[in-house]
Amino acid sequence: MKSFKDLYKNSDNKITGIAAAPGIVIGKAYLFSKEKLDINKSPITDIDEAIKNFREALKQSKKELNKIFGIAREKMDEVRAAIFEAQLMILDDPILLQNIEKRISDERVQPEFIVSNEISRYQELMIISHESYMKERAEDIEDIKRRIIRNLQKKRWQSKIEKDLIVVSESLTPADTLLFSRQETRGFVTDHGGLTSHAAIISRSLNIPAVVGTHDATQLIKEGDTIIVDGFNGYIITDPTEEQLVFFKEKQNKLLELQKGLEELKDRPAITKDGREINLEANVDVTGEIDMVITSGAKGIGLYRSEQILNELGAFPDEEEQTMIYSKLASRIYPRSCTIRVFDIGGDKFRLVKYKEPNPFLGLRGIRFLLENVSLFKTQIKAVLRASENKNIKMMIPMVSTLDEVWKSLKIIQECKAELKKDKIKFDNQIKIGIMIEVPSAAVMSKEFAGEIDFISIGTNDLIQYLMAVDRGNDLVSDLYQEFSPVVIRTIDHIVKSAKQSKIPISVCGEMAADTLAIPLLVGLGLDSLSMSPTTILYAKRIIRNFEYKKAKILAEDCLLCKTEIEIQKKVKKFFDDNNITRTRNII
Amino acid sequence: MMIEKTVKIINKAGLHTRPAATIVKLAAKYKSEFFIYRDGMGINGKSIIGVMTLAAEIGSELKLTFDGSDEQQACDEIVAYFERGFDEL
Numbered sequence: 001m002k003s004f005k006d007l008y009k010n011s012d013n014k015i016t017g018i019a020a021a022p023g024i025v026i027g028k029a030y031l032f033s034k035e036k037l038d039i040n041k042s043p044i045t046d047i048d049e050a051i052k053n054f055r056e057a058l059k060q061s062k063k064e065l066n067k068i069f070g071i072a073r074e075k076m077d078e079v080r081a082a083i084f085e086a087q088l089m090i091l092d093d094p095i096l097l098q099n100i101e102k103r104i105s106d107e108r109v110q111p112e113f114i115v116s117n118e119i120s121r122y123q124e125l126m127i128i129s130h131e132s133y134m135k136e137r138a139e140d141i142e143d144i145k146r147r148i149i150r151n152l153q154k155k156r157w158q159s160k161i162e163k164d165l166i167v168v169s170e171s172l173t174p175a176d177t178l179l180f181s182r183q184e185t186r187g188f189v190t191d192h193g194g195l196t197s198h199a200a201i202i203s204r205s206l207n208i209p210a211v212v213g214t215h216d217a218t219q220l221i222k223e224g225d226t227i228i229v230d231g232f233n234g235y236i237i238t239d240p241t242e243e244q245l246v247f248f249k250e251k252q253n254k255l256l257e258l259q260k261g262l263e264e265l266k267d268r269p270a271i272t273k274d275g276r277e278i279n280l281e282a283n284v285d286v287t288g289e290i291d292m293v294i295t296s297g298a299k300g301i302g303l304y305r306s307e308q309i310l311n312e313l314g315a316f317p318d319e320e321e322q323t324m325i326y327s328k329l330a331s332r333i334y335p336r337s338c339t340i341r342v343f344d345i346g347g348d349k350f351r352l353v354k355y356k357e358p359n360p361f362l363g364l365r366g367i368r369f370l371l372e373n374v375s376l377f378k379t380q381i382k383a384v385l386r387a388s389e390n391k392n393i394k395m396m397i398p399m400v401s402t403l404d405e406v407w408k409s410l411k412i413i414q415e416c417k418a419e420l421k422k423d424k425i426k427f428d429n430q431i432k433i434g435i436m437i438e439v440p441s442a443a444v445m446s447k448e449f450a451g452e453i454d455f456i457s458i459g460t461n462d463l464i465q466y467l468m469a470v471d472r473g474n475d476l477v478s479d480l481y482q483e484f485s486p487v488v489i490r491t492i493d494h495i496v497k498s499a500k501q502s503k504i505p506i507s508v509c510g511e512m513a514a515d516t517l518a519i520p521l522l523v524g525l526g527l528d529s530l531s532m533s534p535t536t537i538l539y540a541k542r543i544i545r546n547f548e549y550k551k552a553k554i555l556a557e558d559c560l561l562c563k564t565e566i567e568i569q570k571k572v573k574k575f576f577d578d579n580n581i582t583r584t585r586n587i588i
Numbered sequence: 589m590m591i592e593k594t595v596k597i598i599n600k601a602g603l604h605t606r607p608a609a610t611i612v613k614l615a616a617k618y619k620s621e622f623f624i625y626r627d628g629m630g631i632n633g634k635s636i637i638g639v640m641t642l643a644a645e646i647g648s649e650l651k652l653t654f655d656g657s658d659e660q661q662a663c664d665e666i667v668a669y670f671e672r673g674f675d676e677l
Contacts, residue, residue: 082606086636089609095635122637129643137605137640430646 011237011244015214015221017189019234019332020200022294023209024252025187026245029225030165031218032176037149041113047105054104054111057151062091064147064157068175071182075206083140083174090144112152119145136197143173161185166229168221172199181206187229189217189236195334195390204335211236232291234332255295266297270541272523276549279529280537281339283509290332292534297541300336302531303396303457303509304329306380307343316376322383330387337392339457339531340384341436342377344398345369361471366399371408381416388428395431396457401439406452409433436509437495438462446495450502457531458495460510464488482565483512489521489559489568496526507531519543520575521568524556546581590655591663596647599673603644607674612636614666620656622666633666 044050065088072081090096096118103114119141126138150157161167166187167180177188177199188203188210195212203210209231211217221227221238228237228248237244270278281302282293293301309317309325317325329338346365357363370377384395397409413433420427434455437443443463450456460483465471467487470480482488492508499506507529512518516539522530523544532540555575559568575581597603615622615633622633624642631638633652644650650670654663669675 082609086605086609086640089612089636093636093638095632096637119637122641125641126643129641131643131645133604134643141637141640 013238013240013244015189015211015217015236015238017211017214017217017234017236018193018195019231020193020195020197020212021188021203021208021210021231022291023187023207023231024248024255025166025209025229025231026226026240026248026252027164027166027186027229029168029189029221029223029227030161031221031223032161032167032169032172032180033218034146034170035150035155037116037146039112039116039149040110042110043108044104044110045108047108050104050111051101053152054100054115057111057148058091058097060151061144061147062088065091065175068178071178075178075181076202087140087144087175090141091148112149115148115152116145119148136194139171139193139197140174143175166227168217168227170218174199174202177202178206181208187231188212189214189221189227189229191215191218195331232294232332234328255291265538265541265545266295268541268545270544272544272547272549272552274548274550276523276528278523278527278544279507280540280544281507281509281529281531282534282537283531284534290329293333296534296537298336298534298537300392301329301333301338302507302529304338304340305344306340307345310343310345316379319379319383319386322380323386326384326387326393327389330390330393334390334392337394339394339396339434341396341398342367342370342380342384346399361465367397367405367409368399368401371405374412377409377412378416381413382420385416385420385427385431386425388431389426391428391430393428393431394434394455396434396436396455398436398459399439399462400435400437400449401441403445403448403452406435406449410452434505438466438510440466440491443467443491443495446498447501450498450504453504455505455507456495456499457507457509458492460488460492460508460512463491463510464512467491483515483518484521484559484565484568484572486559486562486564486568488512489525489556489562492522492527493525493556493560500526505529513540516540516543517572517576520547520552520581521556521559521572523547523549524552524554524559526553526556543581547575547579551575551579589659590653591659593652593654593663593667594649595652595667595670596649597644597670598646599676600646601676602646602648603639603642603674605640607669607676608639608642609636610669610674611666612639614669615662617665618654618656618658618662620654620659620662622655622662623653625651625653 065084069084069088072084100114100118104111123138123141126134161180161183163184164186166189167185168189171190171192172188185208187208190212191214193199193212197212200210200212209229211229211231211234217236225238228240270280279299281300282296282298283303284293284301326340344366346360346363346369364372384393387393400406432454434457435449435453436457436459437446438459442449464481464483468480470477496506508522508527509531513530513532519540555571558571562568612634624631624633626642626644631642633639
């Protein structure tokens with residue numbers, strides 16, 4: 001059996017694009033090409049006739065759009081259907097229509113030329129804007145323009161295609177996407193378009209796998225070809241080999257099984273019996289895990305351990321390479337968000353740099369290392385910023401122990417933003433910057449830290465290790481590594497209260513969140529966001545759905561009074577028994 | 589007389605398609621002329637395609653002008669809609 005890499009990543013019959021809507025489909029390609037607009041610019045003599053034709057074309061266009069708007073409202077929520085409502089309003093836009101009619105009578109040329117010329121002016125204004133969604137908006141306007149012109153030319157509307165095909169097109173308008181979905185279209189592939197394109201949004205909301213922005217898929221794929229579309233990774237396999245077919249069919253089946261087994265929980269919220277919703281996010285080490293994140297029903301990525309990239313590459317990637325990695329991550333997880341923790345190097349993790357330290361865990365790691373290597377830090381910050389264009393990225397700083405480190409980091413981030421602005425590179429100027437609290441000094445001062453940053457995430461692994469002064473990898477003392485120690489519970493309680501006082505989001509992203517036994521206690525302490533390995537999410541959800549927040553709060557209050565770990569463990573176990581919660585996990 | 593007002597975009601998604609449509613619908617109810625200015629460029633607020641050309645993200649400021657017999661009512665209703673963050677807060 002060949003490896004995933006051979007079959008897939010390194011195969012030469014692969015087209016790469018942006019993963020716009022998740023899922024895997026194998027099917028026949030249908031090449032949908034837009035008719036070329038041939039615009040007649042010739043002069044006219046009968047102005048009244050021309051204006052009559054123009055109004056007739058508007059009427060016909062409205063009829064078509066009303067039909068689409070009807071389907072949209074039936075298949076999608078009201079907010080998404082608004083895309084079509086706005087298009088309909090354009091057909092009634094008093095200013096636009098007045099201008100067009102005036103120009104027809106003043107300039108005495110074919111209405112189709114005036115329509116094209118007039119609407120294009122607005123599109124140009126949209127295209128010069130810096131916001132990425134404005135380009136998409138210009139595409140939507142293109143649809144209206146073409147619709148009016150087609151009706152002026154009295155050409156028919158192609159709204160039906162054969163069933164069960166994968167539509168391959170240069171670009172797709174929201175209307176195309178929606179109409180094709182009625183023909184049980186199995187997937188979409190486009191040359192142009194991004195994640196925020198309305199076509200991408202619509203395919204996501206209709207659960208049709210889609211890969212967009214491939215640049216040349218329409219050149220490489222021929223009508224009737226069997227292709228594989230991987231909407232998780234943004235790949236298309238053309239002319240697949242027998243091995244690839246077997247591989248993807250198997251993957252399809254596995255995904256189907258996983259979905260079936262946990263389906264009932266996947267789309268339900270992680271909500272306590274008395275209605276408190278807990279935001280469950282995923283911890284991610286490698287980009288390959290994202291299929292799992294999406295399938296698990298996670299609300300986003302709560303912790304992306306970026307230093308794993310160094311592990312994979314064995315060297316520090318430059319700004320371009322990092323931007324590519326983070327952008328891909330951001331687009332694959334979109335519209336969910338992803339918290340990227342900047343390189344946490346040092347300690348037990350990476351020894352790329354030649355420092356000989358007698359006590360690496362108390363040495364130059366996390367933010368300490370980055371502040372010593374500012375150019376490296378800046379490279380990463382800029383890459384993260386550049387990937388934040390779609391506003392679904394947050395940045396998190398690890399191993400903070402003093403306020404000074406936070407101030408220095410924020411200043412460097414500001415510098416990076418200014419440099420990017422100078423180079424006219426787009427990024428999310430409002431990107432949220434948070435810290436990981438895993439050092440006791442930061443825990444004690446959490447109130448002051450909370451006033452400086454946008455969010456806090458508690459890293460329990462290191463926090464426990466530093467609080468208890470114990471190396472959990474050392475068998476001689478590892479029994480002192482106590483997750484349920486009163487010290488740990490009280491420290492978490494203190495950090496949660498500090499964050500709430502400053503009204504900033506707080507979460508736990510250490511392994512403690514994945515210990516299903518700890519969940520009621522963490523929820524009771526007031527945490528409403530937990531990040532854990534994707535395989536644990538559904539189990540955590542099952543537990544959360546089986547107790548009341550009210551009772552968990554009482555449990556937490558009880559535990560805060562305990563003196564030993566054993567007392568706390570007893571109380572927690574009793575809580576599970578009293579509430580009839582079974583702890584099953586690791587089925588996946 | 590003409591009323592001039594500066595408003596700030598306060599909802600997360602900015603002036604996207606849905607609020608653009610609502611603003612135009614509100615403006616259509618009044619006789620007064622209504623213009624929206626961004627960075628010196630003016631757009632007729634009764635034109636949906638015009639309002640859609642405005643890229644206004646959170647934090648950006650727009651100047652609104654109202655001119656006509658019912659300018660005060662038009663101003664009150666439209667400015668209130670901006671101040672409510674397009675009902676998306």
